[in-house]
Amino acid sequence: MLSDLSTPLADSFMASSYSLVTVGFSIVIAVMASYVTLGLARRVHLASGGIGRIWWLIGSMVMGTGIWATHFIGMQAFQLPILLGYRGALTLISWVAAVAASALAFGVTTKTEYRWPHFVTASLAMGGGICAMHYLGMLAIDMSIPIVWNWSFVAISVVIAVLASATALSLFRIMFSLSGKKLRLFQVLAALVMGFAICGMHYTGMSAASFASGAICLSAEALNGPELTTIIVLTTAMLLIAAMFSTVLDARLQSTAFKLNESLKESNSKLQLANNELRQRAFADPLTNLPNRLLFEDRLIHALLRLERTNRSSVKDRLGILFVDLDGFKPINDSFGHAAGDEILIGAAQRLLAQARSSDTVARVGGDEFLVLLEDAQDAAACMAVANRILKSLSQPFQLGNKELQITCSIGIVVFPDHGDRDHLIANADAAMYVAKRNGGNSFAVFEPHMGSDASEQLELQSDLRNAIQRQQMSLHYQPKIDGERGSIIGVEALLRWTHPERGMIAPDIFIPLAERFGIIINLGNWVIEEACRQLAEWRGMGLQMRVAINLSVHQLRESGLAERITQTLQRHNVQASQLLCEITESVAMEDTQATQRTFEELRDIGVYLSIDDFGTGYSSLNYLRQLPAQQLKIDRSFIRDLETEEDARAVVHAVVHLAHALGLRVVAEGVETAAQRDILLNMHCDELQGYFYAKPMPADRLLAWAKGDKQDDQADFSTSILGGLS
Numbered sequence: 001m002l003s004d005l006s007t008p009l010a011d012s013f014m015a016s017s018y019s020l021v022t023v024g025f026s027i028v029i030a031v032m033a034s035y036v037t038l039g040l041a042r043r044v045h046l047a048s049g050g051i052g053r054i055w056w057l058i059g060s061m062v063m064g065t066g067i068w069a070t071h072f073i074g075m076q077a078f079q080l081p082i083l084l085g086y087r088g089a090l091t092l093i094s095w096v097a098a099v100a101a102s103a104l105a106f107g108v109t110t111k112t113e114y115r116w117p118h119f120v121t122a123s124l125a126m127g128g129g130i131c132a133m134h135y136l137g138m139l140a141i142d143m144s145i146p147i148v149w150n151w152s153f154v155a156i157s158v159v160i161a162v163l164a165s166a167t168a169l170s171l172f173r174i175m176f177s178l179s180g181k182k183l184r185l186f187q188v189l190a191a192l193v194m195g196f197a198i199c200g201m202h203y204t205g206m207s208a209a210s211f212a213s214g215a216i217c218l219s220a221e222a223l224n225g226p227e228l229t230t231i232i233v234l235t236t237a238m239l240l241i242a243a244m245f246s247t248v249l250d251a252r253l254q255s256t257a258f259k260l261n262e263s264l265k266e267s268n269s270k271l272q273l274a275n276n277e278l279r280q281r282a283f284a285d286p287l288t289n290l291p292n293r294l295l296f297e298d299r300l301i302h303a304l305l306r307l308e309r310t311n312r313s314s315v316k317d318r319l320g321i322l323f324v325d326l327d328g329f330k331p332i333n334d335s336f337g338h339a340a341g342d343e344i345l346i347g348a349a350q351r352l353l354a355q356a357r358s359s360d361t362v363a364r365v366g367g368d369e370f371l372v373l374l375e376d377a378q379d380a381a382a383c384m385a386v387a388n389r390i391l392k393s394l395s396q397p398f399q400l401g402n403k404e405l406q407i408t409c410s411i412g413i414v415v416f417p418d419h420g421d422r423d424h425l426i427a428n429a430d431a432a433m434y435v436a437k438r439n440g441g442n443s444f445a446v447f448e449p450h451m452g453s454d455a456s457e458q459l460e461l462q463s464d465l466r467n468a469i470q471r472q473q474m475s476l477h478y479q480p481k482i483d484g485e486r487g488s489i490i491g492v493e494a495l496l497r498w499t500h501p502e503r504g505m506i507a508p509d510i511f512i513p514l515a516e517r518f519g520i521i522i523n524l525g526n527w528v529i530e531e532a533c534r535q536l537a538e539w540r541g542m543g544l545q546m547r548v549a550i551n552l553s554v555h556q557l558r559e560s561g562l563a564e565r566i567t568q569t570l571q572r573h574n575v576q577a578s579q580l581l582c583e584i585t586e587s588v589a590m591e592d593t594q595a596t597q598r599t600f601e602e603l604r605d606i607g608v609y610l611s612i613d614d615f616g617t618g619y620s621s622l623n624y625l626r627q628l629p630a631q632q633l634k635i636d637r638s639f640i641r642d643l644e645t646e647e648d649a650r651a652v653v654h655a656v657v658h659l660a661h662a663l664g665l666r667v668v669a670e671g672v673e674t675a676a677q678r679d680i681l682l683n684m685h686c687d688e689l690q691g692y693f694y695a696k697p698m699p700a701d702r703l704l705a706w707a708k709g710d711k712q713d714d715q716a717d718f719s720t721s722i723l724g725g726l727s
């Protein structure tokens with residue numbers, strides 16, 4: 001029973017005192033229990049699901065038991081002249097109250113959503129729980145004269161419990177956002193404040209209680225004595241230690257899990273990086289970092305699918321593909337080295353990117369080949385505008401160290417859906433590019449169906465070409481070369497002709513590139529060697545002494561055993577090696593300098609004459625050309641065409657004639673079409689002349705007839721000179 005006594009008389013109550021050691025011990029238990037519980041409660045906040053609930057339960061038990069044990073130890077420190085004992089049921093209820101209040105307070109405080117009402121509820125629950133435990137515990141002491149209470153102190157004890165709990169819980173909430181040393185500091189602070197809440201409440205509450213003199217404790221025989229206290233203290237201490245141990249263990253586990261998680265994250269990000277690297281390698285050109293053919297084709301497919309969707313009812317949008325091939329890149333690579341070549345390619349890639357929009361794709365698809373995908377191109381004119389910009393940009397000189405190098409490019413343009421179905425777009429752009437290249441380069445060509453890029457048509461033509469020799473559709477036409485000084489025929493150039501059964505005469509400009517691309521050129525070249533030698537032998541039988549020039553492709557130069565084959569063919573037809581002249585275009589000679597040098601030396605060794613064809617069209621290193629054992633330099637017909645009109649062309653031809661003579665080479669001018677051109681060339685001391693002015697290429701029998709005087713009116717009469725010997 002509790003009774004009220006506002007002004008108690010000092011001698012009507014028993015004298016009481018405290019054992020300070022035990023008080024100190026009760027404070028230690030309160031602080032320790034708070035510390036452990038705060039740690040556990042933090043686990044509740046961090047953990048999820050079932051584990052969180054277990055920690056919450058353990059935490060509530062530890063806190064409740066801590067409060068309860070503090071009370072009993074505090075009661076042990078409280079000394080009265082009589083023995084005090086506690087009713088079992090109420091003692092148990094007081095424990096339940098402490099545990100329940102702790103459970104409520106921590107349940108609310110550890111919630112993710114935490115606002116003022118939560119804070120107030122938790123503080124009231126915690127403070128109220130401490131008070132409830134204390135006063136229920138006091139109620140468990142059954143006194144013969146009820147305890148007299150000072151209600152002001154009771155009220156103060158409640159206020160202390162609630163305010164200190166509120167402070168401790170606030171510190172506890174702050175702990176959630178902390179880690180490391182700061183976390184530990186806040187945990188200690190919160191534990192001290194909570195310990196203060198429990199002990200402050202208890203000892204203030206105890207000072208509110210007065211025990212009447214002469215009263216006896218009716219429950220002294222129930223739970224009592226130091227043994228009970230020792231058991232409570234030991235059990236509580238063990239509980240606290242076990243809980244603390246498990247908190248540390250869990251913290252370790254969590255830190256290990258955290259580390260594992262971190263290293264997993266690190267491994268994942270490394271894996272991601274490696275994946276990106278692999279992707280990059282699979283889809284990018286390593287030199288320029290541009291997309292490669294694979295990625296280009298993928299983007300093209302997506303762009304086409306998008307177009308097909310938007311163009312369902314009518315054609316609204318188009319896309320363009322530009323096939324860009326650098327002109328004269330190989331000679332640069334060979335003359336200035338691969339590092340220079342690489343720099344040019346990287347520079348070219350950057351210039352292409354600068355001309356495209358960010359939505360376009362620029363890809364490198366071969367050595368010096370690039371593809372540009374123009375999405376949302378309105379028409380061919382828009383693509384041509386881009387092509388023009390690219391031509392202009394690429395023709396600007398490249399600065400390599402202190403050298404300036406200039407290149408150009410050829411561009412083929414296709415527009416979808418105007419220029420063929422999706423499967424042939426790149427092939428069609430390629431075909432258009434070849435046309436631009438054949439037109440002399442530094443230009444673009446928009447695809448037209450006759451360009452024969454259609455894959456099946458090309459396939460058909462190349463399969464026809466493979467059988468052309470066997471079906472005797474190949475022939476050689478011969479164009480005379482005239483000695484400038486003597487005015488007599490000095491030889492002929494053999495030019496290949498293909499008479500197709502359906503398409504008629506096909507020009508070498510069409511079928512030679514096809515033969516080169518499809519690997520038929522070696523067979524054709526061999527046939528030309530054979531036929532030229534056979535013809536030489538036949539003419540010799542007729543008393544004609546001719547030097548025949550044949551054209552060699554780069555593929556023939558690269559093939560080992562060319563000199564041996566020529567030697568065998570010459571021997572088989574009993575023809576002198578000096579009667580055969582091999583022409584190699586300047587760009588071919590520069591394309592593979594090693595092969596050219598090696599083969600030229602072998603051909604020189606067997607006694608065959610050598611000539612550099614189309615001089616002036618490639619990118620020659622004169623120093624290199626000087627080392628080639630050639631006897632002739634043939635000036636390209638584009639210079640001869642402009643001789644009458646262009647001062648520049650005259651200056652170039654003049655310089656080339658001088659230079660060639662200085663190097664001990666004879667100079668041949670091809671494409672001579674007028675008497676004026678002839679006169680200019682003769683004035684410049686050009687050694688040989690060839691062109692329509694004298695005669696067009698013609699079959700062997702026509703040449704013979706022509707040589708014997710059967711000529712057209714506008715052609716020169718060489719009937720006397722052709723029957724002479726070779727000079």
Ligand SMILES: Nc1nc2c(ncn2[C@@H]2O[C@@H]3COP(=O)(O)O[C@H]4[C@@H](O)[C@H](n5cnc6c(=O)[nH]c(N)nc65)O[C@@H]4COP(=O)(O)O[C@H]3[C@H]2O)c(=O)[nH]1
Nearest residue numbers: 495496508509512528551552553671672673691692693697
């Ligand atoms: N406008 C004009 N043109 C003239 C004149 N005089 C000659 N031509 C032409 O110029 C070309 C000269 O041959 P090329 O420069 O070696 O150029 C040749 C050569 O590079 C290649 N070619 C021809 N036959 C063979 C061959 O057997 N093997 C290889 N690898 N290439 C060949 O095909 C090219 C073209 O040959 P063709 O069509 O026969 O064209 C020939 C000839 O018909 C003229 O006064 N005016």
